Amino acid sequence: xxxxxxxxxxxxxxxxxxxxxKCPYCDFNSHVSQFIDQSRWRRAYLxxxxxxxxxxxxxxxxxxxxxxxxxxxxxxxxxxxxxERIRATWPISNNFEVTLEANPSxxxxxxxxxxxxxxxxxxxxxxxxxxxxxxRRLGRLHDVEAALRAISISQQTFPRSSFDLIYGxxxxxxxxxxxxxxxxxxxxxxHLSLYELTIExxxxxxxxxxxxxxxxxxxxxxxxxxxxxxxxxxxxxxxENYEVSNYAADGxxxxxxxxYWRYGDFAGIGPGAHGRLTVNGLKRATTxxxxxxxxxxxxxxxxGEALIEDLGPExxxxxxxxxxxxxxxxxxxxxxxxxxxxSVSQSEIARLEELGxxxxxxxxxxxxxxxxxxxDAIVSSLIAAG
Amino acid sequence: xxxxxxxxxxxxxxxIDHGKSTxxxxxxxxxxxxxxxxxxxxxxxxxxxxRERGITIKANTVRIDYTAVxxxxxVLNLIDTPGHVDFAYEVSRSMRAVEGSLLVVDSTQxxxxxxxxxxxxxxxANHEIVPVLNKIDLPATDCDRVAEQIEDVIGIDxxxxxxxxxxxxxxxxxxxxxxxxxxxxxxxxxDAPLKAMLVDSWYDAYLGVVVLVRIMDGVLKKxxxxxxxxxxxVHHVDRIGVFRPAMTVVDQLGPGEIGFLTASxxxxxxxxxxxTITHEKRGTDxxxxxxxxxxxVVFCGLFPVDNAEFEDLRDAIEKLALNDASFSYEMxxxxxxxxxxxxxFLGLLHxxxxxxxxxxxxxIDLITTAPSVIYHIYGRDGEVTELHNPADMPDPSTIDHxxxxxIKATILVPDDFLGDVLKLCQDRRGIQMDLTYAGSRAMVVYxxxxxxxxxxxxxxxxxxxxxxxxxxxxxxxYRTDNLVKMQVLVNDEPVDAxxxxxxxxxxxxxxxxxxxxxxxxxxxxxxxxxxxxxxGGKVIARETLAALRKDVTAKCYGGxxxxxxxxxxxQKAGKKKMRQFGKVEIPQQAFISALKMDS
Ligand SMILES: Nc1nc2c(ncn2[C@@H]2O[C@H](COP(=O)(O)OP(=O)(O)OP(=O)(O)O)[C@@H](O)[C@H]2O)c(=O)[nH]1
Ligand SMILES: C[S@@+](CC[C@H](N)C(=O)[O-])C[C@H]1O[C@@H](n2cnc3c(N)ncnc32)[C@H](O)[C@@H]1O
Ligand code: SF4
Ligand SMILES: [Mg+2]
Numbered sequence: 001x002x003x004x005x006x007x008x009x010x011x012x013x014x015x016x017x018x019x020x021x022k023c024p025y026c027d028f029n030s031h032v033s034q035f036i037d038q039s040r041w042r043r044a045y046l047x048x049x050x051x052x053x054x055x056x057x058x059x060x061x062x063x064x065x066x067x068x069x070x071x072x073x074x075x076x077x078x079x080x081x082x083x084e085r086i087r088a089t090w091p092i093s094n095n096f097e098v099t100l101e102a103n104p105s106x107x108x109x110x111x112x113x114x115x116x117x118x119x120x121x122x123x124x125x126x127x128x129x130x131x132x133x134x135x136r137r138l139g140r141l142h143d144v145e146a147a148l149r150a151i152s153i154s155q156q157t158f159p160r161s162s163f164d165l166i167y168g169x170x171x172x173x174x175x176x177x178x179x180x181x182x183x184x185x186x187x188x189x190x191h192l193s194l195y196e197l198t199i200e201x202x203x204x205x206x207x208x209x210x211x212x213x214x215x216x217x218x219x220x221x222x223x224x225x226x227x228x229x230x231x232x233x234x235x236x237x238x239x240e241n242y243e244v245s246n247y248a249a250d251g252x253x254x255x256x257x258x259x260y261w262r263y264g265d266f267a268g269i270g271p272g273a274h275g276r277l278t279v280n281g282l283k284r285a286t287t288x289x290x291x292x293x294x295x296x297x298x299x300x301x302x303x304g305e306a307l308i309e310d311l312g313p314e315x316x317x318x319x320x321x322x323x324x325x326x327x328x329x330x331x332x333x334x335x336x337x338x339x340x341x342x343s344v345s346q347s348e349i350a351r352l353e354e355l356g357x358x359x360x361x362x363x364x365x366x367x368x369x370x371x372x373x374x375x376d377a378i379v380s381s382l383i384a385a386g
Numbered sequence: 387x388x389x390x391x392x393x394x395x396x397x398x399x400x401x402i403d404h405g406k407s408t409x410x411x412x413x414x415x416x417x418x419x420x421x422x423x424x425x426x427x428x429x430x431x432x433x434x435x436x437r438e439r440g441i442t443i444k445a446n447t448v449r450i451d452y453t454a455v456x457x458x459x460x461v462l463n464l465i466d467t468p469g470h471v472d473f474a475y476e477v478s479r480s481m482r483a484v485e486g487s488l489l490v491v492d493s494t495q496x497x498x499x500x501x502x503x504x505x506x507x508x509x510x511a512n513h514e515i516v517p518v519l520n521k522i523d524l525p526a527t528d529c530d531r532v533a534e535q536i537e538d539v540i541g542i543d544x545x546x547x548x549x550x551x552x553x554x555x556x557x558x559x560x561x562x563x564x565x566x567x568x569x570x571x572x573x574x575x576x577d578a579p580l581k582a583m584l585v586d587s588w589y590d591a592y593l594g595v596v597v598l599v600r601i602m603d604g605v606l607k608k609x610x611x612x613x614x615x616x617x618x619x620v621h622h623v624d625r626i627g628v629f630r631p632a633m634t635v636v637d638q639l640g641p642g643e644i645g646f647l648t649a650s651x652x653x654x655x656x657x658x659x660x661x662t663i664t665h666e667k668r669g670t671d672x673x674x675x676x677x678x679x680x681x682x683v684v685f686c687g688l689f690p691v692d693n694a695e696f697e698d699l700r701d702a703i704e705k706l707a708l709n710d711a712s713f714s715y716e717m718x719x720x721x722x723x724x725x726x727x728x729x730x731f732l733g734l735l736h737x738x739x740x741x742x743x744x745x746x747x748x749x750i751d752l753i754t755t756a757p758s759v760i761y762h763i764y765g766r767d768g769e770v771t772e773l774h775n776p777a778d779m780p781d782p783s784t785i786d787h788x789x790x791x792x793i794k795a796t797i798l799v800p801d802d803f804l805g806d807v808l809k810l811c812q813d814r815r816g817i818q819m820d821l822t823y824a825g826s827r828a829m830v831v832y833x834x835x836x837x838x839x840x841x842x843x844x845x846x847x848x849x850x851x852x853x854x855x856x857x858x859x860x861x862x863x864y865r866t867d868n869l870v871k872m873q874v875l876v877n878d879e880p881v882d883a884x885x886x887x888x889x890x891x892x893x894x895x896x897x898x899x900x901x902x903x904x905x906x907x908x909x910x911x912x913x914x915x916x917x918x919x920x921x922g923g924k925v926i927a928r929e930t931l932a933a934l935r936k937d938v939t940a941k942c943y944g945g946x947x948x949x950x951x952x953x954x955x956x957q958k959a960g961k962k963k964m965r966q967f968g969k970v971e972i973p974q975q976a977f978i979s980a981l982k983m984d985s
Binding site for chain 2: 011013015067195196197198220223224227244245257260266268272273274275276285287315318319322323326351352355357372373374375376377378379380381383384
């Protein structure tokens, strides 16, 4: 019998917690630090890989993702050592995907080449906007020109390449976003991440919003129009919505992120990294210490894990539902039943289908285009009904 | 046992927060009744809810030994009373047990509505009254003005009012001296047959029912066999004592003394407050007049949020009722809310206190339905029924007419706010009975329907007068009016718990306000929801709650699973506080807030 995670695969996430500057909208675990002892960090990552290799030997590894923070600031040599150690620890799948997040401001050609040579085969660039004023308002260190250059170098250097944009920005009109998006689609190499700006609690933007100093954010009508327009334009360009905020041409979806959404197993290495790893049939949720130095110390003392919790069938099933319904392909009801030992509430499915928000068939369940902007509400009502 | 001439019994009465309990603290402290290290603020307010809200709910008795300036030894029994109008009954019965009152008036505030109400009760009980002007340590104190006010408004001599600070202790000695010199000693005959007034009773986990008594005549001893004159039951007294304020056993209690007895009584119900206790043999045959019973005036349904907790709720309510005879309950079923209880309270504060105690002490989440009063329904067949719950309203075609309870409300308010108060009373179908001035304050007396007062009258009064008005009321009686039941339909389903009785002329306005409120209180759903108010089958107001259109997290990767999941769990818990009506979930808070009115 196969374990549930094998439906999706096994992935490793590596978190690099440093950036050149903190963006005012960002609530990722990222810090600005003058002095970073790259070799100490390298030793720590390698030691965690060794530990995980001992605890979870023999699995075929599908993907690695270097996220941040700004991992393009990592010494390419460190990236190389990490990937080398990973290859030595686990068997690697045929189409092994290694993604790294990069900022346009740290994207000299030389560095990209070195990263590619270290084994990175997919780059995800944080472009965020194609307007200089907006980039400044987002606190970005690069301008549009630098972003365009980075996109082009990335596409020449890596077999696969994507970039991120944030929309629903201050004062952004529907027509402005349409032309910006069209420009992005013209440049895209089969993949885009298009995020609606979220005002995350605790960020500088949240403070400014609370003080009434963040003007021109879209109202509900505009936000929906922006989202729908994004879906329509990307589809027309053949780069289709496959997850709430992710768009890809056929075969170009990010395999690593698919493992999250299909609820596979993943190890999280680095400050604040989370993991989900199946142990004796139970899904183990792991969390590493959030702050950089405590993480290093904890690893140097033997293990990076700060918190371990075994998830019961119900929690697992809820997580599976919550993650998989974000995907256009939706979820597998049989798989849900196998995890939970019970079915998703039929009456709730029927109710949501009647509203045109959900569509079921052949044991699959997916959120319709109409339901997409209500993803969270749908998920929570399915979970509450279960 | 103390000689009658050396006993003084008195209650401390005042408007809420004027400092009764703090004054009691100082009297206890200055007479060394309690060791210094055991003193704490408002030490007589022992219940959690009293300490938390900083108010007195239950009257408390303390016996103090006082050596007067002239060297004589006195025994003082003081009863600290609650100030809030809901607990006025506690004050009135306490007064029956004593001969005098300290009337505390906050010298920064002056005479307020409960000051008046209490004075009238004290006069009714033939009390000697000693006015005490409190809080003279505060900069805003104005004793001369307040003394004048007492004379003008109340009509009692305030020239020798004692000026104290219950906070700093200034004037406490003078207060003690005034008690012995200005209040009368009790009278009574120790050789006459026992006649003891049953002032109060409550359940104690260790001792069973504890009965507070005031001995009028005769002597009560441990081991006596006593009879409750109302029901004739006989009990063996196994313990008698006094409060210092801890329970302290004594051998006997004689005329004029206040203390407690225990007699292996199981239920508070078996002890009728106001009853006369006498000896089984050679008892008196002349019972004391007794007290007017306290009657619940505000009713509402209490339902467990989680239906599985119904039995726990029953248990909690029974336990609370054991100690609170003024709180009544009976089982109720609601189509939407399941099983619960229809409960009667002395007022809204009483309701809140009981609800809080159930939620906190028994850990049961509650849904509270619309507060209501008792209507008298006169059927066409000549029969009269009491309606405690709008949901039970009979078919209107069978009704001849409906009567509702009216109150006499007394409001004291600074001139500046008089207009707002009059408007509020007028809006609530009030009829002005009196309007007088004392200095820059007005005293307004209104005849008001009780049901217009129970929802939020007090809140509104506080807000239109910035907290400067005070309010007291008494029931006047019943009067016919054009009353109808207004139903609320959410997504076309009637929500029985939101049904209210309203005056026909106000129904449209109320209905509109209610629909608008609910529109804000019910979270948006994935479909649009009509909200309607109706009388009989006729819709009189309507709002539409638009459908939720957007609720989606933009970024959700591996590291976000845990956080998102926690959020979902919180929502799930939140849903437990909701009630399902057809396809719509209504939060518990909506049941309370929807009924508060803004005009
Ligand atoms: N400054 C000052 N504050 C006082 C004085 N006496 C009482 N207070 C404060 O007034 C508030 C109310 O005092 P309480 O003694 O609880 O009043 P109460 O009359 O017993 O109130 P209820 O029992 O709720 O009617 C408390 O915050 C006291 O600390 C005083 O002489 N001076
Ligand atoms: C870890 S960050 C990107 C990596 C890289 N440090 C960068 O900023 O280019 C991943 C992406 O999330 C998106 N993002 C971050 N904060 C966001 C927010 N508050 N609202 C919407 N999208 C956000 C941005 O598009 C960002 O590129
Ligand atoms: S958005 Fe990217 S660069 Fe900006 S602070 Fe966040 S992780 Fe760092
Ligand atoms: Mg008090």
